[in-house]
Amino acid sequence: MTILQDIETDLQNLADQETAKHSQHFFKTGKGEYGEGDQFLGICVPVIRKLAKKFSHLSLSDIQALLKSKFHEQRLLAIIMLINRFKKADAKDQKDIFLLYIKNIKYINNWDLVDVSAPQIVGAYLSDKNKSLLYDLVVSDSLWERRIAIISTFYFIRNNDFTDSLKLSENLLNDTHDLIHKAVGWMLREIGKKDRLAEEAFLDQFATIMPRTMLRYALEKFPDEIRKSYMGMKHRLTV
Secondary structure, three states: OOHHHHHHHHHHHHOOHHHHHHHHHHOOOOOOOOOOOOEOOOOOHHHHHHHHHHOOOOOHHHHHHHHOOOEHHHHHHHHHHHHHHHHHOOHHHHHHHHHHHHHOHHHOOOHHHHHHHHHHHHHHHHOOOOOHHHHHHOOOOOHHHHHHHHHHOHHHHHOOOOHHHHHHHHHOOOOOOHHHHHHHHHHHHHHHHHOHHHHHHHHHHHOOOOOHHHHHHHOOOOOHHHHHHHHHHHHHHHO
């Protein structure tokens, strides 16, 4: 029996039908929804993390095979393995992990997969490099590639670098998808935690044209009075 077969056996033994049904609803897998067609085994994230440690010696080629699975939890397992390996890798191995991630980006196709991995792999790798890839992804037809672009900048924000986060946020102001509105608002909120004036400068310029959800997320940590003022700017423009 191969290691991949061992992993698949463990996953099947851990599968729970009721949890799988809940996950399919939670991650919007119905027809026309953002996660349409995604399949779940019904395994919680802490268990997946334990499996990632158990099989930490898995080769990159085997991890890539997991990443191509039809089952969400197998893809999540592969992503967590890549994150764990990236943290300990030298520059060459980090590049290999990054390239594998980008080559297989179409399999990173739900918000949880994006959010756990984009900062820790894409953002971490590009932090001291040319970031043009993010500007290619942000204009992609793929919802998930656009989300990867903006969420990757969370790594930069943590290191007090807001430039690309703000530029990409501006590029996404007219995006039509709620998951992008939430992602941009989240990144703006994180900027505000580090530098309130930097976030306020962006809001002063764009609050009146930001989608309401984006603005609401961006303002979550603001005092009530300031939050109401910015929301009022949006309201006055739309009435």
